[in-house]
Amino acid sequence: xxxxxxxxxxxxxxxxxxxxxxxxxxxxxxxxxxxxxxxxxxxxxxxxxxxxxxxxxxxxxxxxxxxxxxxxxxxxxxxxxxxxxxxxxxxxxxxxxxxxxxxxxxxxxxxxxxxxxxxxxxxxxxxxxxxxxxxxxxxxxxxxxxxxxxxxxxxxxxxxxxxxxxxxxxxxxxxxxxxxxxxxxxxxxxxxxxxxxxxxxxxxxxxxxxxxxxxxxxxxxxxxxxxxxxxxxxxxxxxxxxxxxxxxxxxxxxxxxxxxxxxxxxxxxxxxxxxxxxxxxxxxxxxxxxxxxxxxxxxxxxxxxxxxxxxxxxxxxxxxxxxxxxxxxxxxxxxxxxxxxxxxxxxxxxxxxxxxxxxxxxxxxxxxxxxxxxxxxxxxxxxxxxxxxxxxxx
Amino acid sequence: xxxxxxxxxxxxxxxxxxxxxxxxxxxxxxxxxxxxxxxxxxxxxxxxxxxxxxxxxxxxxxxxxxxxxxxxxxxxxxxxxxxxxxxxxxxxxxxxxxxxxxxxxxxxxxxxxxxxxxxxxxxxxxxxxxxxxxxxxxxxxxxxxxxxx
Numbered sequence: 001x002x003x004x005x006x007x008x009x010x011x012x013x014x015x016x017x018x019x020x021x022x023x024x025x026x027x028x029x030x031x032x033x034x035x036x037x038x039x040x041x042x043x044x045x046x047x048x049x050x051x052x053x054x055x056x057x058x059x060x061x062x063x064x065x066x067x068x069x070x071x072x073x074x075x076x077x078x079x080x081x082x083x084x085x086x087x088x089x090x091x092x093x094x095x096x097x098x099x100x101x102x103x104x105x106x107x108x109x110x111x112x113x114x115x116x117x118x119x120x121x122x123x124x125x126x127x128x129x130x131x132x133x134x135x136x137x138x139x140x141x142x143x144x145x146x147x148x149x150x151x152x153x154x155x156x157x158x159x160x161x162x163x164x165x166x167x168x169x170x171x172x173x174x175x176x177x178x179x180x181x182x183x184x185x186x187x188x189x190x191x192x193x194x195x196x197x198x199x200x201x202x203x204x205x206x207x208x209x210x211x212x213x214x215x216x217x218x219x220x221x222x223x224x225x226x227x228x229x230x231x232x233x234x235x236x237x238x239x240x241x242x243x244x245x246x247x248x249x250x251x252x253x254x255x256x257x258x259x260x261x262x263x264x265x266x267x268x269x270x271x272x273x274x275x276x277x278x279x280x281x282x283x284x285x286x287x288x289x290x291x292x293x294x295x296x297x298x299x300x301x302x303x304x305x306x307x308x309x310x311x312x313x314x315x316x317x318x319x320x321x322x323x324x325x326x327x328x329x330x331x332x333x334x335x336x337x338x339x340x341x342x343x344x345x346x347x348x349x350x351x352x353x354x355x356x357x358x359x360x361x362x363x364x365x366x367x368x369x370x371x372x373x374x375x376x377x378x379x380x381x382x383x384x385x386x387x388x389x390x391x392x393x394x
Numbered sequence: 395x396x397x398x399x400x401x402x403x404x405x406x407x408x409x410x411x412x413x414x415x416x417x418x419x420x421x422x423x424x425x426x427x428x429x430x431x432x433x434x435x436x437x438x439x440x441x442x443x444x445x446x447x448x449x450x451x452x453x454x455x456x457x458x459x460x461x462x463x464x465x466x467x468x469x470x471x472x473x474x475x476x477x478x479x480x481x482x483x484x485x486x487x488x489x490x491x492x493x494x495x496x497x498x499x500x501x502x503x504x505x506x507x508x509x510x511x512x513x514x515x516x517x518x519x520x521x522x523x524x525x526x527x528x529x530x531x532x533x534x535x536x537x538x539x540x541x542x543x
Contacts (some may be wrong), residue, residue: 051437059436096436186441187434189534213460252453321442329538331430331444336538337462343537 009355011390017374018360020388022349025195030384030391031297038276038383039064040155043165045278045291046070049149050183050310052078056099056114060091062293062301063153068142069093069103070151073114078146080153081116081139092139116141148177150280150289169237172270175263176282177307184289185321186306188330192339194346196277196294197380199302202338203271203279203290204238204376207361207368211341214333217249219269228367236275236379238372243269245283250333253326256284259319261309273372275379286324298346304328304335356389399514400474402521403489407470410542415455418542422448423515423522430528430543443530444542451542461540466497468505468541480513484524487512491528493543495536506532506543 012019024030046061047070058071060083067083069092085092085105092103092112102119104111111120116139121127124134143154145162148170152162159165192199202208209215219225228241244267248255257266261282264270270282278291287307292300306324308317327334348354359377361370377388384391402421409418419426428451430444446454471492480486488511495505513525528543 097438184437185439186443187436188432188441188443190537191534192537211462213457251457252450318445322445325442325444329443330535331539333457333461333540336464336540339537340462340464 012356012358012360014358014360016387016389017378018358018370020357020359020377021391022352022354022356024380024388024391025198025346025349026297026352027392028297030386031195031294033384034294035064037385038380039294040066041159041383042156042276043145043152043154043159043162043274044276045150045274045289046080046153047151048182048184048289048305048307049078049146049151050181050307051097054099056101057097058093058100058103058114059097060093060095063155064294066155067091068153069139070144070153071100071114075115078144078151079114079116080142080144080151082142084140085110086118086137086139087121110137112139148173149182150177165235166237166274167233167235169233169235169239169272169274172239172242173272173280173282176261176270177280177287179262181310182287182307183310184305185308185317186304186324186329188304190302190304190330190339192300192302192343193298194300194339194342195297195349196292196300198342198345199292199300199338200273200277200279200376201373202342203273203281204372205359205368205370206240208338208341212334212337214250214327218245218247218253219243221249222246226363226366226368229365230367230369230372232365232372232375234379236376237273238375239272240270240367243367245269247284247326256323259285259316259323261285261287273376275376283323283327286320288324288328298350302339398521399477399485399487399516402514402523403472403474403487403510403512406523406526407472411467411469413541415451415458419448419452419455421523422451422526423524424448426451426523427525428528428542429526430530432530432533434533458540463540464495464537466495468539469494469496470543472510475509483516485514485516487514491543504532505539506530506535508532508543 047059051059052072055074061068069083070080072078083092087110090107102111102113109122113119118134118137145152209220230238230240232238247253260266267284272280281288289305292302294300308320359370359373363369381387406421426448428446432441473490475488477487491508493506496502508530511527514521515524
């Protein structure tokens, strides 16, 4: 039975947290507030420690429009700063990675060491009248924590510490990521025409797996798929009980019985979602860290990293990379399909054709229960002081 | 024997454009290897994004119509730069590549740029691809792509 205009526009007859308004994906004011109320207040994954193996190594990253500089100092400690000269704000570093003993701004040649201290100002006698000196002009340091090799930052000096924030959400990752040092061997980005939350939803609601032939054949059809339970953390994170995926059900694929990461059964799949927009997925032999950089309400830059064991043999790395590329990467059988799905939703959301998203599945916290999404949007609501179901009403 | 080798490169481009994947594989040797390479300035490392032998390519092609794919079609603009003999009956061919995508609305855009480094075996007048290395300059491939470049 079709619906009239007023029926289509009417709020769903569901509890408040069982649906979201499409405005949360499209409204520019909401997007602007998300930057200040969520992204400047929460812990955010920026890179993996293996991207900074040596003292002086640095990575320039984008944290929702704030340019950051992550650097391993002379004491081997990883620190993060705003990638912005204290003088007139120029980007200090304009390459994505490198190694430096000091950073010298190319604009007026002010210099900083890799601990963020200002060490040199050109013609500093010009500042004597106003008593401005190097010791007062260090870089803006950003709180940095490393857990299982993943580097997280928080722009808010008053936010709760990382351990409290994450709680036990990383438990399922401790063995596969913490037993041997890991390293990133794959990196790629996708400029996606959709909202950052719509992408993160693909890592929470698993019933879209019906849309992927690889997931239908290797996972959804497998015994135990629907019986896994979500564990949901009050801070909006979640982890799903493992599943033994039958990779060999997809034509030409092996079962991933060799090179299984520590603590896993052959073929084992694990997923951990971290609020607001990072997911770590383990597929038996390889790991993907999925995060995003929101650019505009309907534009997001996805960042995808593939991980293997640091220092492993070329032969092992070839197989692990092969497994990674089967699912992920730009030629993987699965990842691009998620982008296509989400961009199709954005096209209907963009000018309000689609008014609401239903997140009303209740399956006793089993794998396709929407409680993981409802918990996520309740957390979103706390940060934003809005309800995801009618966000334009405060 | 430059002309037949160039012709092989152009024919494979036409076959891939037409998504005649059996036709493409018929131009490949039994020990064919296909690899897509890219370089990450973020990692400072080379990456491999796809790697298959002949059977792997065959199996991948068989599953294509079950996948959710980018709509529209692709056109490969290829220009053979150099052909060098690297052994008895074996040549290496360096070809420039531009992959153009045209969406269902008829809007065309450059999807990827790079080059092919191919190894061709020539036996008794028959030329076949023994190896294709796609070296991509482009690293943002929109959602991604299910078919070979």
